[in-house]
Amino acid sequence: MRVGIVGSGSWGTALAIVLADNAHQVEIWARRSEQADEINRNHTNEEYLPGIQLPDTIKASSKLEQVVEGKEMILFVVPSHSIRQVARQVSGYIPQEALIIHAIKGLELETHKRISEILLEELPVPLHERIAVLSGPSHAEEVSKRSPTTVVVASNSIKTAEEAQDALINQHFRVYTNPDVVGLEIGGALKNIIALGAGISDGLQFGDNAKAALMTRGLAEISRLGVYMGANPLTFSGLAGVGDLIVTCTSKHSRNWRAGNMLGQGHSLQEVLSVMGMVVEGVKTTKASYELSFQCGIEMPITQQLYQVLFENKEPRKAVEDLMGRLKTHEMEEVAHN
Numbered sequence: 001m002r003v004g005i006v007g008s009g010s011w012g013t014a015l016a017i018v019l020a021d022n023a024h025q026v027e028i029w030a031r032r033s034e035q036a037d038e039i040n041r042n043h044t045n046e047e048y049l050p051g052i053q054l055p056d057t058i059k060a061s062s063k064l065e066q067v068v069e070g071k072e073m074i075l076f077v078v079p080s081h082s083i084r085q086v087a088r089q090v091s092g093y094i095p096q097e098a099l100i101i102h103a104i105k106g107l108e109l110e111t112h113k114r115i116s117e118i119l120l121e122e123l124p125v126p127l128h129e130r131i132a133v134l135s136g137p138s139h140a141e142e143v144s145k146r147s148p149t150t151v152v153v154a155s156n157s158i159k160t161a162e163e164a165q166d167a168l169i170n171q172h173f174r175v176y177t178n179p180d181v182v183g184l185e186i187g188g189a190l191k192n193i194i195a196l197g198a199g200i201s202d203g204l205q206f207g208d209n210a211k212a213a214l215m216t217r218g219l220a221e222i223s224r225l226g227v228y229m230g231a232n233p234l235t236f237s238g239l240a241g242v243g244d245l246i247v248t249c250t251s252k253h254s255r256n257w258r259a260g261n262m263l264g265q266g267h268s269l270q271e272v273l274s275v276m277g278m279v280v281e282g283v284k285t286t287k288a289s290y291e292l293s294f295q296c297g298i299e300m301p302i303t304q305q306l307y308q309v310l311f312e313n314k315e316p317r318k319a320v321e322d323l324m325g326r327l328k329t330h331e332m333e334e335v336a337h338n
């Protein structure tokens with residue numbers, strides 16, 4: 001297939017490798033022409049995937065419309081804060097039959113919308129059945145080295161999900177399908193909040209019990225919001241739920257974990273973001289989810305404490321004290337009260 005990948009950060013580039021390995025013709029959009037030149041000339045993307053040699057067949061361009069024009073499959077892999085503007089810019093150039101996959105893990109800050117909701121608003125109606133989301137435990141650094149990885153694609157159309165599965169699957173990259181678009185998007189976006197928390201906990205040297213607690217209770221509140229929004233609760237025990245939560249909370253590759261770790265060691269949010277050099281989606285997602293939790297009346301104590309740490313200068317130790325000192329409750333609140 002002729003594939004256009006919109007976004008040449010670490011994840012867009014790693015997915016370009018997967019697709020080039022599967023013998024697709026891949027063109028990738030880099031917003032800076034120097035970066036497109038580097039990919040075309042040296043077959044590297046040193047800033048985002050240092051030390052990785054890209055297949056020679058991957059082409060790059062800094063002309064956004066050109067990268068989607070005439071393509072049979074388009075992947076959107078830009079940070080969540082830029083997807084609306086980017087989708088709007090290419091909307092009129094995408095062929096009507098194209099398969100659209102987004103691999104973005106975030107929510108729109110101003111509207112709290114999921115990425116597929118933004119795509120439905122920005123892309124023409126004939127493309128709506130062609131939209132799929134890709135999620136799951138998949139650090140770009142490992143995918144680009146062809147380490148065994150499993151992911152999930154979801155779409156409202158099973159045909160679309162299966163086409164995406166066929167295009168992406170190979171012996172290193174195993175792709176499952178799932179009909180639960182909401183579950184995939186909520187699981188993928190909100191695990192970044194918990195990874196920030198896990199990084200803070202590790203930065204404070206709280207140990208393994210604390211991290212296991214954050215992950216387990218974090219999954220409980222992700223599921224609570226997700227189910228309220230229409231997700232299937234089972235999705236959260238799958239790759240896009242607990243799977244992605246594990247990989248993000250426990251890996252040195254995770255930007256969200258690393259950012260949290262620095263916060264736990266006493267650095268300010270501004271300092272942390274200025275040294276990261278890559279997108280830390282969990283910061284904006286914490287704000288969006290914090291607001292959503294009040295809007296929907298869903299209890300999300302970890303998200304609420306993290307919001308105070310990130311945006312109200314609360315001491316991380318005090319946030320942990322407040323989490324531990326909450327009113328006693330049943331572990332399975334929803335079940336216990338039914």
Ligand SMILES: NC(=O)C1=CN([C@@H]2O[C@H](COP(=O)(O)OP(=O)(O)OC[C@H]3O[C@@H](n4cnc5c(N)ncnc54)[C@H](OP(=O)(O)O)[C@@H]3O)[C@@H](O)[C@H]2O)C=CC1
Pocket residue numbers: 007008009010011012030031032048077078079080081082086103104105106138139140141277278279281
């Ligand atoms: N990295 C990973 O392992 C994974 C990432 N994801 C998700 O993929 C998405 C993209 O992340 P990732 O590739 O890691 O990000 P990176 O930080 O590695 O790269 C960001 C890319 O987006 C570009 N960019 C930054 N701001 C804008 C903007 N306003 N408009 C257009 N382009 C912009 C950057 O260009 P420039 O260099 O010019 O600034 C760069 O090419 C995120 O939602 C992330 O959660 C999902 C799974 C795995």
Ligand SMILES: O=C(CO)COP(=O)(O)O
Pocket residue numbers: 105136137138139140192195244247248253254255256257279280281
């Ligand atoms: O989503 C990811 C792995 O599945 C990447 O996580 P980070 O954005 O924290 O690096």
